[in-house]
Amino acid sequence: MNTRAHSNRAEPILSARGIVNRFGSQRVHDxxxxxxxxGEIVGIAGGSGSGKxxxxxxxxxxxxxxxxxxxxxxxxxxTLVAAEKAALIGVLxxxxxxxxxxxxxxxxxxxxREHTALPPSAQEPVAAMKLALAGxxxxxxxxxxxxxxxxxxxxxxxxxxLALDPRILLLDEPTSGLxxxxxxxxxxxxxxxxxxxxxxxxxxxxxxxxxxxxxxxxALLVDGKLTIDTPEGLRQSSEASIRAFLSGxxxxxxxxxxxx
Amino acid sequence: xxxxxxxxPASAIAxxxxxxxxxxxxxxxxxxxxxxxxxxxxxxxQAMPRTIELGALSxxxxxxxxxxxxxxARGVSLTGLRPEHRDLVELxxxxxxxxxxxxxxxxxxxxLVVETGRGFDAAWRDAYDILAFVGRAVNAVxxxxxxxHALRPASISRHIDEAGVRALPIIALMAIMIAVVIGYQSVAxxxxxxxxxxxxxxxAVSVLREMGVLITAIMVAxxxxxxxxxxxxxxxxxxxxxxxxxMGIEPMEVLVVPRLLALLxxxxxxxxxxxxxxxxxxxxxxxxxxxxxxxxxxxxVRQAADVSDLAVGLIKAPVFAFxxxxxxxxxxxxxxxxxxxxxxxxTRAVVKAIFLxxxxxxxxxxxxxxxxx
Numbered sequence: 130m131n132t133r134a135h136s137n138r139a140e141p142i143l144s145a146r147g148i149v150n151r152f153g154s155q156r157v158h159d160x161x162x163x164x165x166x167x168g169e170i171v172g173i174a175g176g177s178g179s180g181k182x183x184x185x186x187x188x189x190x191x192x193x194x195x196x197x198x199x200x201x202x203x204x205x206x207x208t209l210v211a212a213e214k215a216a217l218i219g220v221l222x223x224x225x226x227x228x229x230x231x232x233x234x235x236x237x238x239x240x241x242r243e244h245t246a247l248p249p250s251a252q253e254p255v256a257a258m259k260l261a262l263a264g265x266x267x268x269x270x271x272x273x274x275x276x277x278x279x280x281x282x283x284x285x286x287x288x289x290x291l292a293l294d295p296r297i298l299l300l301d302e303p304t305s306g307l308x309x310x311x312x313x314x315x316x317x318x319x320x321x322x323x324x325x326x327x328x329x330x331x332x333x334x335x336x337x338x339x340x341x342x343x344x345x346x347x348a349l350l351v352d353g354k355l356t357i358d359t360p361e362g363l364r365q366s367s368e369a370s371i372r373a374f375l376s377g378x379x380x381x382x383x384x385x386x387x388x389x
Numbered sequence: 390x391x392x393x394x395x396x397x398p399a400s401a402i403a404x405x406x407x408x409x410x411x412x413x414x415x416x417x418x419x420x421x422x423x424x425x426x427x428x429x430x431x432x433x434x435q436a437m438p439r440t441i442e443l444g445a446l447s448x449x450x451x452x453x454x455x456x457x458x459x460x461x462a463r464g465v466s467l468t469g470l471r472p473e474h475r476d477l478v479e480l481x482x483x484x485x486x487x488x489x490x491x492x493x494x495x496x497x498x499x500x501l502v503v504e505t506g507r508g509f510d511a512a513w514r515d516a517y518d519i520l521a522f523v524g525r526a527v528n529a530v531x532x533x534x535x536x537x538h539a540l541r542p543a544s545i546s547r548h549i550d551e552a553g554v555r556a557l558p559i560i561a562l563m564a565i566m567i568a569v570v571i572g573y574q575s576v577a578x579x580x581x582x583x584x585x586x587x588x589x590x591x592x593a594v595s596v597l598r599e600m601g602v603l604i605t606a607i608m609v610a611x612x613x614x615x616x617x618x619x620x621x622x623x624x625x626x627x628x629x630x631x632x633x634x635x636m637g638i639e640p641m642e643v644l645v646v647p648r649l650l651a652l653l654x655x656x657x658x659x660x661x662x663x664x665x666x667x668x669x670x671x672x673x674x675x676x677x678x679x680x681x682x683x684x685x686x687x688x689x690v691r692q693a694a695d696v697s698d699l700a701v702g703l704i705k706a707p708v709f710a711f712x713x714x715x716x717x718x719x720x721x722x723x724x725x726x727x728x729x730x731x732x733x734x735x736t737r738a739v740v741k742a743i744f745l746x747x748x749x750x751x752x753x754x755x756x757x758x759x760x761x762x
Contacts, residue, residue: 164627
């Protein structure tokens, strides 16, 4: 489980160095470093308001840190042109961020239309395939985002994030607000995509089940610092605040669930 | 897996044809797919290739795998696939793929009939809703006035400030401008008859009776009616209105009544202010076009218009205020769930409020004509 990383190269596909983010006088990130190897699933965890989502936005190049740099495949993220970035990074936003004026299929086809020369007749089968890959039936394709349930929104947004087969998938709370069965389905889906497409996944979550069941490493954000280790390693950490996050009855339940 | 490091997925594809077999090399992905599609289409006259050699394929993504699996379904054999690429093709083949359903489309004429029917149905429901809401609003305002402890003076004064005081500059500007417009048009039309002096009568009477109150009402509908809808609508979308109800606090009493009362107070005052500014604008235009001094101008105004003209304008103000407020609040409470419905309801509220103001104004004109005012 810990050696899920598919690559034998040590070169990280995404690396963050010395990230500092300040809001007013509050230092949310204090010189954070994170290296993600190709094929890994890395979880980013932390308490509410600890700056997980800001970190994800920083990694996606949507937020410019006060200091530090993010590199994707060794290149600074600011230097990537839009089409390159779209082909390298897919983001699943917390609320899905599906365009409400477009149907699900049109949402998935939008990146294809913008960034590829595929004719419309060829875009539709590709969109149908992405939706099937994300676990949505074809009849969901003509629906509009307002007609979808929470789980379907996440799946449709995931299908859109996969539209250009990005190398890196950034997921912001993919299972939040979902019932346990749907959440488990999303976890399985992430693992399946990682297995079969070799996509590198960075997932922000405070769903302990997700952290324990799919992540090869977890980066825990506490007081602006990142502690990176395997889930087991973090549970045996010498620091009480880290142990506290990953133990307790909920964590035990999540661990037990994982073993089955 | 030796994936070429640092290659960007748009890297190239090479297609070599040897009769019934072709070899595809390089990267087969969503960006290079059109090229392969074209290459196959251009040889369509020679029929599909029998085999595709894929041993030299360096990259394959899901779109490429989908294309390969569709070729395989048409009897083309794929040779030399690398294990990881074969896994991907098999994964795609394992999906239950159905073509996307086409959105149901009606013939044009039926669409027109359906839309017309929907439109009338919506208009009918709207009229019913407005009537029902007017009833509830009158009831709530009446109860608030008879039980003064239920009044919320802080909220009322905040809304008077927002809807009234802050609107003063723009109302002043618009009233002066409208007087200037009327003045210019009148002078141009009356001069050939030597009646340009009557410009003053026209400006004074039309500002006092119609333009002052109309401009003010339209401005307030745009500024405050929309604000009412948006404020209440956002509260509705965030379930704040439901929270009030659960706490036993009547949303009509805390959200609607203070806004209605504030508009009922602010709009007549604003109208009077617009009348004054309109007459002032008339003085400016008379000085500029007719060379009539301010003293002479106000003398003429006193002859041309009397208190009844002012009253005819002012009496309409509370009626307009009531309907602008009712429509703004009603559409705010109609917001359901999503944030986008706040936008559509706001648009509807403004359009409907301005429409109603003008319809009511026309009705008032007929009424005053019959009454001989």
